Amino acid sequence: MDIRDLKIFLAVGSEGSITRAAEKLEYVQSSISIRIQQLESELKTELFHRQRQGVRLTTSGEILKSYAEKILYLTQEAERVVADNSIPRGPLRIGSLETTTAVRLPSILAEYHRSFPEVDLSLRTGSTDELVNLVLKYELDGAFVAAPVENVDLEVTEIGTEELVLVSSEQFPSMDQLEDLRNLVLLVFRPGCSYRRKLEDWLHWEGIIPAKIMEFGTIEGIIGCVQAGLGVSLLPVSVVERAKIQYNLRIHKISDKFYKTPTLFIRRKDTYKTVAVSEFIRASERMFNQAEPSFIHTN
Numbered sequence: 001m002d003i004r005d006l007k008i009f010l011a012v013g014s015e016g017s018i019t020r021a022a023e024k025l026e027y028v029q030s031s032i033s034i035r036i037q038q039l040e041s042e043l044k045t046e047l048f049h050r051q052r053q054g055v056r057l058t059t060s061g062e063i064l065k066s067y068a069e070k071i072l073y074l075t076q077e078a079e080r081v082v083a084d085n086s087i088p089r090g091p092l093r094i095g096s097l098e099t100t101t102a103v104r105l106p107s108i109l110a111e112y113h114r115s116f117p118e119v120d121l122s123l124r125t126g127s128t129d130e131l132v133n134l135v136l137k138y139e140l141d142g143a144f145v146a147a148p149v150e151n152v153d154l155e156v157t158e159i160g161t162e163e164l165v166l167v168s169s170e171q172f173p174s175m176d177q178l179e180d181l182r183n184l185v186l187l188v189f190r191p192g193c194s195y196r197r198k199l200e201d202w203l204h205w206e207g208i209i210p211a212k213i214m215e216f217g218t219i220e221g222i223i224g225c226v227q228a229g230l231g232v233s234l235l236p237v238s239v240v241e242r243a244k245i246q247y248n249l250r251i252h253k254i255s256d257k258f259y260k261t262p263t264l265f266i267r268r269k270d271t272y273k274t275v276a277v278s279e280f281i282r283a284s285e286r287m288f289n290q291a292e293p294s295f296i297h298t299n
Helices: 003-015 017-024 027-042 058-084 098-103 107-114 129-138 178-183 194-206 219-227 237-243 274-289
Strands: 047-049 054-057 090-096 119-125 142-146 154-170 183-188 214-217 233-236 249-253 258-266
Touching: 003 027, 003 058, 003 107, 017 027, 054 058, 090 098, 090 129, 090 274, 098 107, 098 119, 098 219, 098 233, 098 237, 107 119, 107 274, 129 142, 129 154, 129 258, 142 194, 142 274, 154 219, 154 237, 154 274, 183 194, 183 219, 183 233, 194 233, 194 258, 214 219, 219 233, 219 237, 219 249, 233 237, 237 249, 258 274
Parallel strands: 090 119, 090 142, 183 214
Antiparallel strands: 047 054, 142 258, 154 233, 154 249, 154 258
16 A cells, blocks of 8 residues: 555545546546555455445545545655745645635735745635534645634634624614514525524524525625625624625624624644744734724624
8 A cells, every 4th residue: 555545545535436536636547446456455345335326435445534634644744844944835725714715814815925935825715614624634734714613633823803793785774673683584604604603693592583594605695695685694894894895785783792703723733833834823813903994893
């Protein structure tokens, strides 16, 4: 069993198809099949269930997958550690919430790139739950997520704090009574979004059951439908204030118990903290709240 076999195994498991794995790796399909068969023979167990529509991991395959991901990551990390010095350089894979990407990250990334142009920085967006999972699987070096995050395998750094507000179209009347929310459509991200969870917790605490919930995949989709009067959403005020340049929106305060949420930077504790990662965290802490609007919350 060598590194190439593990890369092939993980590609087949991820794609669920030998054909698609061969295309992804730019290998001949028969070569992929032979390598998988040889790996199964060497380990004396079946790694995949072969089905007409593709393949899926067996129990043994799932066990090997967890080890293979760690082995490949440690191999890459060893190369990075040996090459690491006082000048940040090399790949840096960062994850971020859609809302953080929209407002906070541009200034952070621009400043970081100016300071450390030799770092090859890539970005992936997702919900808090998705990003936590990607960090735990070694697919990201770190990620911006919303609190709370509790996992013994993660190192957590608080970068800043977001103030959350309920946002509606400008034509929407002021909500003097929470009862008004019972008849509204809530526009939210898919499950796993921390802001959605915060909204649901607030409404549950207030004893409010909304009429309907609609899920979206992008911040632009939510804000566009809010302006159109389709419903309301809970978003960071930094995002709403930026959006008000283009959209006609109204801000409504929520309970003091729920209106603030920390933004965290997470990374695995068992990974080597390169100079590139350390400098990125420092730049994020320094730049997070610069030149951003603030909503004065009143009782």
